[in-house]
Amino acid sequence: MCGPRRIERFLEDIRLQSPESFEIVCTIRELFLASSPDLQERIKYGGLVFMLSDRLVGGIFLYSRHISVEFSNGASLRDPDKVLEGKGKTRRHVKITRIDDIRAKSLDGFIRAATA
Numbered sequence: 001m002c003g004p005r006r007i008e009r010f011l012e013d014i015r016l017q018s019p020e021s022f023e024i025v026c027t028i029r030e031l032f033l034a035s036s037p038d039l040q041e042r043i044k045y046g047g048l049v050f051m052l053s054d055r056l057v058g059g060i061f062l063y064s065r066h067i068s069v070e071f072s073n074g075a076s077l078r079d080p081d082k083v084l085e086g087k088g089k090t091r092r093h094v095k096i097t098r099i100d101d102i103r104a105k106s107l108d109g110f111i112r113a114a115t116a
Contacts, residue, residue, distance in 0.1 A: 070091060
């Protein structure tokens with residue numbers, strides 16, 4: 001199964017397991033979707049990923065103690081406050097443990113830069 005129905009089921013599973021995680025994921029998802037009208041979302045690699053054309057720009061992945069917002073080209077993003085984590089050649093991520101982290105870690109700025 002592909003498309004919006006699969007995404008709805010993915011989100012519903014999160015809501016049933018953890019209303020707090022659901023709120024966080026939905027807020028982050030809205031930031032991604034608002035960043036570009038051309039952005040497409042898919043379920044891939046066990047999370048919700050966002051694509052521009054065929055280029056993966058980022059994704060939301062749930063773990064037991066945090067939600068990871070990953071950026072395919074995160075190493076090239078401006079990060080003066082050293083929020084991005086990871087040591088790979090290109091990928092970086094931001095760990096979110098509570099809804100307030102979204103604003104505190106300037107997640108919207110990283111998302112806008114990644115989808116520009």
